[in-house]
Amino acid sequence: MNVVLPPAAEALRALKDVLPGRLFLPGETGYDAARSPWNTAVDQRPAAVVVATSTADVIAVVRTAAANGLRVAPQSTGHNAGPLAAKLSDAILLKLSEFTGVSVDPQARRAHVVGGTTWDDVVNAAAQHGLAALHGSSPDVGVIGYTLGGGLSWYARRHGWAADHVRAFDLVVADGTLLRADAEHHPELFWALRGGGGGVGVVVGIDIELLPLTEVYGGMLLWDGVRAAEVAHAWSRWTNTVPDAVTTALRLMSFPPLPELPEFLRGRQLVVVDGAILTPDSEAAQLLAPLRDLGPELDTFARVPAAAITRIHLDPEHSTPGVSDHLLIEDLPPAAVDAFLGACGPESGTTLLSAELRHLGGALGRRPSSAGAMSGLDAAFSAFFVAVAPTPQVAAIGRADAARAVESLAPWGTGRRLLNFTEYPAEPSAGFDQDAWRRLCDLRAHLDPTGVFVAAHIG
Ligand SMILES: Cc1cc2nc3c(=O)[nH]c(=O)nc-3n(C[C@H](O)[C@H](O)[C@H](O)COP(=O)(O)OP(=O)(O)OC[C@H]3O[C@@H](n4cnc5c(N)ncnc54)[C@H](O)[C@@H]3O)c2cc1C
Structure with missing residues (x-):
């Protein structure tokens, strides 16, 4: 239900004249398409949607919202x-998906990335100069x-959080001012933006550091699901032995018998280990040997162009309906692996598409004095459970299976969470240590005292 008061409704109509064809109100043609997010299981019904294409658009939206008691929810994808979704009834959903761009400075090994740009564009632009970015899966x-x-x-595990490789943020704050936050200017804001979850402005651009990597040793090992217990126990033991150069995940996967899937996935239960190893090939092969000795049915680990690392995880590249749950765990002893297998293994009857354990630690757990709000995470693994959710009924079953999986690992949970992997409303303070959360709240109270901005988890 949209609860916009008459003066705000008038202001939105006036803003429509400033942004012709790019502001959509409920009931208008274009509103439904514009409000639809990447995760199509989520029903967003904002007071208005603006499809921004420039910093000037962003400033116009923030000023109109702030002056009329509306909120602004930036969204890239x-x-x-x-x-x-539940926080949008008095908000303008500010879509940034058409406000994109990337420019690379190869000498400085930096990229400037605009508003709603996705990783593919950055990775491809960087690769043209023999550089790589700290993109995700x-x-x-x-x-x-x-x-x-x-x-x-x-x-x-080698290079730490992507946020700690940002050199500057350009953002529009609650009074409509465009600020640059970096180590010298607005240092507390610069600290907060590096992992603090947003909610203090609309970021219209960032300067990021790139890595001098043209090729990377990466790929996946894949076994039939009947090997799940053997492989999961072996992987958990192996993670205790590998150096920070190795970052991998283990997943138990279950694919429906859909004709559009490749044959090696179609209708199958699988166990998959994937990731990257930042060492020379001979050392990487030695490191992988204990897993290769388990005789995977598919082994794609090899030196590949760095840009190919964005696709080793086979994540969906189109809008997908999904539900999920997540926790951070401090340790993965054999009893935890057994609990994980009991909740998500081939015998469990789960409907989860993927039950994933990502190996953390290394540089993620360190806290250099120059680091941002996410640094120094005290957790050894991130667990993430996802189910495809084409209908509300299927979503409810998937949510229950994901919650059961979280429950199974709860004895080893740290009590903290990664906001990036928390895809449902949750207490945001659990994303940070106490001191960081207090600093984030103080900064937000100072920068956005009336709460103009609403972010996924903050506000
Ligand atoms: C298939 C899949 C794979 C993933 N893999 C990884 C991974 O490997 N590593 C990882 O860390 N995470 C991963 N994630 C999680 C992902 O990083 C988070 O969901 C993240 O919030 C997505 O950002 P987005 O801009 O694409 O999404 P959106 O839903 O558009 O944005 C999420 C929130 O970010 C904020 N935001 C976005 N853009 C702006 C902006 N320009 N200015 C201000 N605030 C903004 C807003 O608060 C918004 O609500 C994955 C998620 C999925 C679904």
Whole structure:
């Protein structure tokens, strides 16, 4: 139900004249298409949707909202629309998916990335100069949304959070001013934007550092689901032995018998290990040997162009309806692996498409003095459980299966969570240590005292 008061409704109609063809009100042609997020299981019904194409558009929207008691919800793709949907009745959904662009400075090894740009564009632009970015497992996730939540990449255990590789943010704050936050200007805001979850402005651009990597040793190992217990136990033991150069995930996967899927996935239960190893090939092969000794049916690990690492996880690259649950865990002893297998393994009867454990630690757990709000995470693994949710009934079953999986690992949980992997409304303070959360709240109270901005988890 949209609850916009008459003066605000008038202001929205006036804004429509400033943004012809790009502001949609409920009931108008175009509203339904514009409000639809990447995760199509989420029903977003904002007071208005604006499809922004420039910083000037963003400023116009923020000023109109602030002056008329409306809120602004920036959204690049809608990958994490779930926690936002219930907070939009008095908000303008500010879609940034058509406000994109990337430019690379190869000498400085930096990229400037605009508003709603997705990782694929950045990775391809960087690759032309022999450079790589700290992208995640999916090419169509938004760079800025991902980075505001920390950003967990396949290079994470060696290089840390993507957020800590940002040099500057350009953002429009609650009074409509465009600010640059970097180490010298607005340092507290710069700290907060690096993993603090957003909610303090609309980021219209970021400057990120790139890595001098043209090729990377990466890929996947895949076994039939009947090997799940053997492989999961072996992988968990193996993660205790590998250096920070190795960042991998283990997934138990269950694919429906859909004709559009490749044959090796269609209708099958599988166990998959994938990731990247930042060492010379001979060392990488030695590191992988204990897993290769388990005789995977498919082994794609090899030196590949760095841009190919965005697709090793086979994440969906089109709008998909999904429900999920997540927790961070401090340790993965054999009893935890057994609990994971009991809830999600081939005998469990689960409807989950994927039950994933990502190996954390290394640089993710360190806290250099120059780091942002996400640094120093004390967790050894991230667990993420996702089900495809084409109808509300199927979604309810998937949600219950994901919650059961979280429950099974709860004895090893840290009590913290990654906001990037939290796709439902949840207490945001659990994303941070106490000191960081207090700093984030103080900053938000100072920068956005009337709560103009609403973010996935903040506001
Ligand atoms: C298939 C898939 C794979 C994923 N893989 C990874 C991974 O490997 N590593 C990882 O860390 N995360 C991963 N994620 C999680 C992802 O990083 C989060 O969902 C992130 O919030 C998505 O950002 P987005 O901009 O694409 O989504 P959106 O839903 O558009 O944005 C999420 C939130 O970010 C904020 N935001 C986005 N853009 C802006 C902006 N320009 N200015 C201000 N605020 C903004 C808003 O608060 C918004 O509500 C994955 C998610 C999916 C669905």
